[in-house]
Amino acid sequence: MKKIILALATSAAVLGFAVAASAQDKTKICFIYVGSKTDGGYSEGHDRGRQELEKAMGDKIETAFLENVPEGPDAERAVERMARSGCALVFTTSFGFMDATIKVAQKFPDVKFEHATGFKSAENVGTYNARFYEGRYIQGVIAAKMSKKGVAGYIASFPIPEVVMGINAFMLGAQSVNPDFKVKIVWANTWADPGKEADAAKALADQGVDILTQHTDSTAPMQVAAERGIHAFGQASDMISAGPNTQLTAIVDTWGAYYIKRTQAVLDGTWKSEQIWDGLKDGILTMAPYTNMPDDVKKAAEDVEAKIRSGELHPFTGPVKKQDGSDWLAAGKVSDDGTLLGMNFYVAGVDDKLPQ
């Protein structure tokens, strides 16, 4: 009996030592993706960031990830699994993981969490997001200059503020060139279903749009655009390989620099919960090369990008009216971030009815 107890105690000590040693050796940084890490879009963007982080930090950290985690009850289990497995910092990278992250964070006060694109935070939960609307504004400028028909097709996913904000920024950019520019919006009600995205792209092309933009994840719309000989914008990743003669530019998510910065803060012990909303100037998103367009359009796009980077131009600057004709922003006034993050209305000129 004594022997057994001794053996147990020894093994417990060894185990305890092993855990402590590995914890000292390497800090574990974890990621949870809603899609697969090779979805060619949003989740792949986050995984690129994770790989950059690994490369930059070398032996000091190790990373782990869970992919294809559905937004819903499963998300909580996934976040908890990560928290239990000894992660120091967990990045939950999709909007729908918000409540799960907050809930699990309460149970694990020593683990730090960062939730992408959400608006709920806690002492150990920070939020981070990219000002994608800056890229959408540039796309709007390009679309209005490139479209012969003055109408673009927009494949949207779900009517959440992030997507509505993107549509509005796109239209404001387009209207800065052509005040009568029109957009046809199709809500796919999915983030990633290549077939449905392709169907939406075909429907829009059949109705005569000659520019496509998307807020869904797959390259299917780009392929349809290539087949129909019209132009399109890539989403989340550079989609040029799906449409070498089709893609005008793409909003490319480049989370790597941010992940490195926050991991360093954890290593230094200086991490605290923050609400980060970085833009083009911080490098959290970049524009893919401006291709398949005349030089003057390219120049205009680059100018707008430079102005946004320098802070000279904010896409949501008045005068802007709401869709119903009421005033929103007075001339020269810039929207506050709160309104943008909770955006539930269209700007004037959008012909769609916002699903509620």
Add this chain to the structure above:
Amino acid sequence: MGMIEAILLTVITAATPLVLASIGELVTERTGVLNLGVEGMMVMGAAIAFAATQVTGSPYIGILAGIAGGALFSLLFGFLTLTLVANQVATGLALTILGLGVSGQIGEPYVGMSGAKLEPIAIPLLADIPFIGPLLFRQDIIFYLSIAIVIGVNWFLFKSRAGLKVRAIGDNHASAHALGIHVIRTRYLAVMFGGACAGLAGAQLSLVYTPQWVENMSAGRGWIALALVVFASWRPWRVLLGGYLFGAVSISQLHAQAFGLGIPSQFLSALPYAATVIVLILISHNRRMTLINTPASLGKPFVPDR
């Protein structure tokens, strides 16, 4: 090309995988086996077909690989439920989960590649008929196959001797066995036919619908195909009708949105499901006919009593 024609072309592409997966499952269920793994077999077919096409450069080899892949994968289900008499519902669900995972592994090297689109084959003379020609006779081989399979299955089930045996097994496997019909062997073949059709449906997804590989690209179409079989009350022609109806309403709702009709998009997204269910319920209102067509031994395990 007129708008109607454009819409119908898109509908055909959207409906073909549903029809294919449904007609395969219909035959499986007619023998009394419920295989809920359609989604898994379909996505396996998509991954294998795309991979084979990339490796060999020939989409036709890709199609064959997709069919073979789906059939082989369904054998796993067959072995577990027919030989080991495992629960069909649980095994089918497991097959779907396994298929989604394994297909992700198979497809990983091919993510982000644009595949060559399967070229349409114009049927001489018929392809020149205005309107109908470009729609029905200037299509890819998988579309022609889907129609041929529906016609073939309908003939097989209701006009051939072997089809009669299949239906007998589905209705009462004990009696069929007593009559000397090979219940297990027939069921194996039917399960493999279902797997092959689902694999072909998957090949259509990754070679015609959207020539690329994306994880989970079947996106629930296998489940819709399963539901279509039930709502079609196990009748081949109704599977065709249901598949095309579902496709038509799905595409129309996208057009309605693009037109800006101002109907809530969530309502429009639900419309294909609602419309298909309502229509198929209406045509199946004759309860006696429905009962006659429902395989009575569906989902029940069969162990021959020597």
